[in-house]
Amino acid sequence: xxxxxxxxxxxxxxxxxxxxxxxxxxxxxxxxxxxxxxxxxxxxxxxxxxxxxxxxxxxxxxxxxxxxxxxxxxxxxxxxxxxxxxxxxxxxxxxxxxxxxxxxxxxxxxxxxxxxxxxxxxxxxxxxxxxxxxxxxxxxxxxxxxxxxxxxxxxxxxxxxxxxxxxxxxxxxxxxxxxxxxxxxxxxxxxxxxxxxxxxxxxxxxxxxxxxxxxxxxxxxxxxxxxxxxxxxxxxxxxxxxxxxxxxxxxxxxxxxxxxxxxx
Amino acid sequence: xxxxxxxxxxxxxxxxxxxxxxxxxxxxxxxxxxxxxxxxxxxxxxxxxxxxxxxxxxxxxxxxxxxxxxxxxxxxxxxxxxxxxxxxxxxxxxxxxxxxxxxxxxxxxxxxxxxxxxxxxxxxxxxxxxxxxxxxxxxxxxxxxxxxxxxxxxxxxxxxxxxxxxxxxxxxxxxxxxxxxxxxxxxxxxxxxxxxxxxxxxxxxxxxxxxxxxxxxxxxxxxxxxxxxxxxxxxxxxxxxxxxxxxxxxxxxxxxxxxxxxxxxxxxxxxxxxxxxxxxxxxxxxxxxxxxxxxxxxxxxxxxxxxxxxxxxxxxxxxxxxxxxxxxxxxxxxxxxxxxxxxxxxxxxxxxxxxxxxxxxxxxxxxxxxxxxxxxxxxxxxxxxxxxxxxxxxxxxxxxxxxxxxxxxxxxx
Numbered sequence: 001x002x003x004x005x006x007x008x009x010x011x012x013x014x015x016x017x018x019x020x021x022x023x024x025x026x027x028x029x030x031x032x033x034x035x036x037x038x039x040x041x042x043x044x045x046x047x048x049x050x051x052x053x054x055x056x057x058x059x060x061x062x063x064x065x066x067x068x069x070x071x072x073x074x075x076x077x078x079x080x081x082x083x084x085x086x087x088x089x090x091x092x093x094x095x096x097x098x099x100x101x102x103x104x105x106x107x108x109x110x111x112x113x114x115x116x117x118x119x120x121x122x123x124x125x126x127x128x129x130x131x132x133x134x135x136x137x138x139x140x141x142x143x144x145x146x147x148x149x150x151x152x153x154x155x156x157x158x159x160x161x162x163x164x165x166x167x168x169x170x171x172x173x174x175x176x177x178x179x180x181x182x183x184x185x186x187x188x189x190x191x192x193x194x195x196x197x198x199x200x201x202x203x204x205x206x207x208x209x210x211x212x213x214x215x216x217x218x219x220x221x222x223x224x225x226x227x228x229x230x231x232x233x234x235x236x237x238x239x240x241x242x243x244x245x246x247x248x249x250x251x252x253x254x255x256x257x258x259x260x261x262x263x264x
Numbered sequence: 265x266x267x268x269x270x271x272x273x274x275x276x277x278x279x280x281x282x283x284x285x286x287x288x289x290x291x292x293x294x295x296x297x298x299x300x301x302x303x304x305x306x307x308x309x310x311x312x313x314x315x316x317x318x319x320x321x322x323x324x325x326x327x328x329x330x331x332x333x334x335x336x337x338x339x340x341x342x343x344x345x346x347x348x349x350x351x352x353x354x355x356x357x358x359x360x361x362x363x364x365x366x367x368x369x370x371x372x373x374x375x376x377x378x379x380x381x382x383x384x385x386x387x388x389x390x391x392x393x394x395x396x397x398x399x400x401x402x403x404x405x406x407x408x409x410x411x412x413x414x415x416x417x418x419x420x421x422x423x424x425x426x427x428x429x430x431x432x433x434x435x436x437x438x439x440x441x442x443x444x445x446x447x448x449x450x451x452x453x454x455x456x457x458x459x460x461x462x463x464x465x466x467x468x469x470x471x472x473x474x475x476x477x478x479x480x481x482x483x484x485x486x487x488x489x490x491x492x493x494x495x496x497x498x499x500x501x502x503x504x505x506x507x508x509x510x511x512x513x514x515x516x517x518x519x520x521x522x523x524x525x526x527x528x529x530x531x532x533x534x535x536x537x538x539x540x541x542x543x544x545x546x547x548x549x550x551x552x553x554x555x556x557x558x559x560x561x562x563x564x565x566x567x568x569x570x571x572x573x574x575x576x577x578x579x580x581x582x583x584x585x586x587x588x589x590x591x592x593x594x595x596x597x598x599x600x601x602x603x604x605x606x607x608x609x610x611x612x613x614x615x616x617x618x619x620x621x622x623x624x625x626x627x628x629x630x631x632x633x634x635x636x637x638x639x640x641x642x643x644x645x646x647x648x649x650x651x652x653x654x655x656x657x658x659x660x661x662x663x664x665x666x667x668x669x670x671x672x673x674x675x676x677x
Contacts, residue, residue: 068665080672081665081668081669081672082665082669083665083669083672083673084669084672110662121676121677122669122672122673122676123673123677124638124644124645124673125669125673126647127665127666
């Protein structure tokens with residue numbers, strides 16, 4: 001029993017991995033773009049996390065896989081859904097607040113809202129419907145349309161001079177709406193902020209939010225302005241844990257620590 | 265490697281009899297359609313089957329055919345055909361599957377029984393107690409085959425069932441008689457009608473008994489079994505064959521209880537399925553629940569053919585009452601009370617609401633019901649987006665994750 005635990009989150013847009021110790025500290029993590037060979041990518045992502053932690057695979061007592069491609073992680077001992085893993089990871093950082101929480105994960109292709117009681121137990125959850133509105137895929141489409149690097153959207157949006165409200169729900173219709181704005185000479189900055197406001201609106205449409213609000217996932221990692229937009233809308237503090245993109249993998253490693261079969 | 269082993273399916277012995285009965289049903293309708301002396305009536309699933317049977321019609325149920333199209337996953341070949349013919353992808357996908365198959369001249373009856381085509385109707389009968397789509401569906405075939413269509417336009421979304429609701433439906437049932445007499449060439453035999461209602465009552469009581477065996481822990485049957493074995497209560501109401509079949513099935517379920525045979529091994533959680541089945545995905549869903557040691561023990565859908573009010577002494581009135589008071593035709597308040605009762609009766613841990621894209625009438629997650637149920641009764645709820653037949657509206661991956669996460673939530677509570 002070396003006392004190290006791993007989590008691998010095979011998401012639609014990125015594969016994330018994390019390794020923790022018994023004190024629940026993240027010793028290493030990695031993020032890889034999701035392409036085609038999920039099993040191989042998961043191996044690579046986990047190896048990179050181990051390398052960052054200066055550990056070997058044999059040092060890890062138990063690994064849990066999560067995310068849509070969780071079945072492809074052949075070296076994991078168990079699978080749990082990303083809902084449970086984000087809940088676990090998000091709760092870990094804010095449990096000191098001792099209040100019910102809503103964890104909002106804005107992912108590459110879906111959004112999740114997970115409600116927890118003050119003990120961190122999942123009481124209800126919702127995933128967005130099949131449509132990609134308000135997810136990372138939506139922002140990718142807008143970034144592509146506006147020729148803005150995906151990782152610079154937050155920077156652009158912060159230079160906006162006004163809040164644009166995009167009326168369409170559908171990603172393709174929003175793109176058409178953006179085309180109309182381009183024709184009228186609207187600035188990229190304002191349109192990018194409009195897209196981030198749209199992401200926040202989609203979240204607010206999913207569920208009535210209360211308690212401690214926590215945002216996780218890659219989209220919030222790259223676009224923390226969304227948290228500020230939500231704070232303004234909800235008039236409450238919105239929390240972002242460290243490394244929000246790896247919270248699913250971190251939660252999986254916390255579950256690995258809790259659930260590994262040899263745990264005394 | 266994290267992998268859930270594939271659970272072993274437990275076969276119900278009565279299935280052999282079920283298959284023979286269903287084959288007989290379709291063969292009789294096929295023969296009747298080819299015999300000038302016999303008449304065929306098409307009927308909606310909670311339409312006036314007893315009345316049609318009393319007139320000696322051989323019955324055929326388009327919804328049953330549409331469910332076959334769904335379960336064989338043929339629907340997705342036919343829905344686009346109906347869409348192209350002007351039937352929107354947003355309306356009932358039973359209708360669009362069936363109309364599409366008709367336009368292509370194909371049917372699952374060919375592969376199942378080597379029956380070349382659906383039986384040509386002499387008359388069509390509907391009841392809008394389920395939805396208005398059935399009216400348009402049968403009206404389409406009325407135009408196609410140039411035969412009369414009769415129907416009950418039920419009072420909808422009934423809260424407290426009142427006498428005037430029942431009298432309204434009763435009057436409309438009685439108004440069908442002249443047309444049915446003309447088409448059948450017979451006058452209405454009230455004794456035959458009473459007998460059909462009596463047999464329906466007997467069959468429906470037995471069907472309820474079968475479904476109620478799932479109150480046992482562990483349950484001897486699942487919702488997925490129910491969606492198959494409900495065939496006779498839908499298509500053979502008013503007939504002795506349905507009574508005999510459900511006696512047989514009931515005996516087998518009681519035997520399972522006596523012998524401690526569970527439909528799902530090591531049953532941990534008991535769920536309720538609210539809404540339509542996802543016909544093309546019954547098997548993977550059934551296997552997923554079994555692998556999670558979770559039994560979907562009850563449903564509104566299978567219970568939709570439990571009619572308490574049939575009374576052979578008052579056939580028209582009792583048919584009107586039975587057809588009008590069904591769950592799908594009730595207000596949110598009544599539906600909520602019904603679900604609360606079912607949760608208690610069947611020891612349910614959670615309710616899964618199937619929000620069926622093309623079936624608003626039988627999707628009960630659209631007016632805040634899951635939230636109210638959670639708040640009032642403390643029962644966990646899950647909403648799955650999908651459709652009864654149109655698999656373009658269903659994301660298998662999302663549903664799988666939602667179901668798994670729901671079980672993880674139940675594990676924590």
